[in-house]
Amino acid sequence: MLKFETVIDLNDHLEKLRKEGFKIGFIPTMGALHKGHLSLINRAKEDNLISVCSIFVNPTQFNNPDDLKNYPRTIEADITLLESVTCDVLFFPSVREIYPHPIKTFFNFGRLETVMEGAFRKGHFNGMATVVNRLFEIVKPDFAYFGEKDFQQLTIVKMLVKMQSLPIKIIGCETLREEGGVAMSSRNIHLSPKEREDALIISQTLFKAKELAKTMTAQELKSWAINNLTTNPSSELEYFEIADAETLQPISNLKASTSKIRAFIALKMGKTRLIDNLEL
Ligand code: AMP
Numbered sequence: 001m002l003k004f005e006t007v008i009d010l011n012d013h014l015e016k017l018r019k020e021g022f023k024i025g026f027i028p029t030m031g032a033l034h035k036g037h038l039s040l041i042n043r044a045k046e047d048n049l050i051s052v053c054s055i056f057v058n059p060t061q062f063n064n065p066d067d068l069k070n071y072p073r074t075i076e077a078d079i080t081l082l083e084s085v086t087c088d089v090l091f092f093p094s095v096r097e098i099y100p101h102p103i104k105t106f107f108n109f110g111r112l113e114t115v116m117e118g119a120f121r122k123g124h125f126n127g128m129a130t131v132v133n134r135l136f137e138i139v140k141p142d143f144a145y146f147g148e149k150d151f152q153q154l155t156i157v158k159m160l161v162k163m164q165s166l167p168i169k170i171i172g173c174e175t176l177r178e179e180g181g182v183a184m185s186s187r188n189i190h191l192s193p194k195e196r197e198d199a200l201i202i203s204q205t206l207f208k209a210k211e212l213a214k215t216m217t218a219q220e221l222k223s224w225a226i227n228n229l230t231t232n233p234s235s236e237l238e239y240f241e242i243a244d245a246e247t248l249q250p251i252s253n254l255k256a257s258t259s260k261i262r263a264f265i266a267l268k269m270g271k272t273r274l275i276d277n278l279e280l
Pocket of ligand 1: 028029030031035036037039040145146147148149150173174175176177183184185186
């Protein structure tokens with residue numbers, strides 16, 4: 001695997017590959033890699049692309065300075081994992097390399113960003129879109145891979161590509177889960193063994209909700225799920241939402257909806273904020 005820290009060096013390498021006719025598959029991450037991340041790299045490789053993974057903990061998408069400070073950084077282990085799946089290129093830039101000038105871009109994703117993560121993490125999606133747009137400008141991928149684990153992010157990235165008329169195909173990939181069902185996440189490192197056990201309630205609620213959606217109304221389902229998610233005093237539910245998978249707007253009638261529906265959860269387990277979602 002080749003590793004680059006500067007835009008110039010990365011560009012030189014990718015330009016040569018493009019001239020030789022190779023297509024580029026890009027997987028942006030914030031590091032602390034796990035099998036979920038590796039599944040995206042494997043997808044790019046299955047699609048016969050040059051896999052380019054970036055590791056960049058983007059300061060502009062954190063609304064909480066402590067969250068940014070405590071975000072896990074495990075670059076040596078990340079490199080070993082990337083090499084284990086024969087990732088082709090790692091881009092590991094500094095903040096100055098990504099943001100050499102003051103940031104002036106401001107994105108408006110309308111109603112997609114006023115709900116759920118957008119409502120609870122002010123400015124998060126503008127920061128995320130700023131860095132993804134900048135990384136797209138640097139890497140110029142043909143395809144980019146994002147996890148459904150961050151479904152709202154995936155939807156907003158698809159909108160970003162449309163808004164900027166970028167010639168990039170966005171591929172959404174299924175969430176990889178631990179045995180038992182907990183969605184793999186870099187933040188799981190922070191969970192104590194007891195919290196890890198307690199976190200099972202998130203995926204269990206989602207999978208049970210999928211079953212109950214066949215017989216319950218949206219209101220009944222929401223009350224049941226909220227009840228289920230608020231019994232543990234050491235966790236704090238931020239939201240349980242049933243929403244249209246395209247518009248991300250809350251659904252009040254499960255039967256009347258013509259598009260796909262997903263359930264979304266954000267919950268703090270002790271100090272660790274966890275999110276997950278599932279198609280119903
Ligand atoms: P992050 O490093 O958390 O910014 O994630 C980088 C990419 O990996 C994003 O597109 C995530 O949605 C994706 N991702 C994170 N966790 C998982 C998972 N458990 N399964 C599949 N993709 C994931």
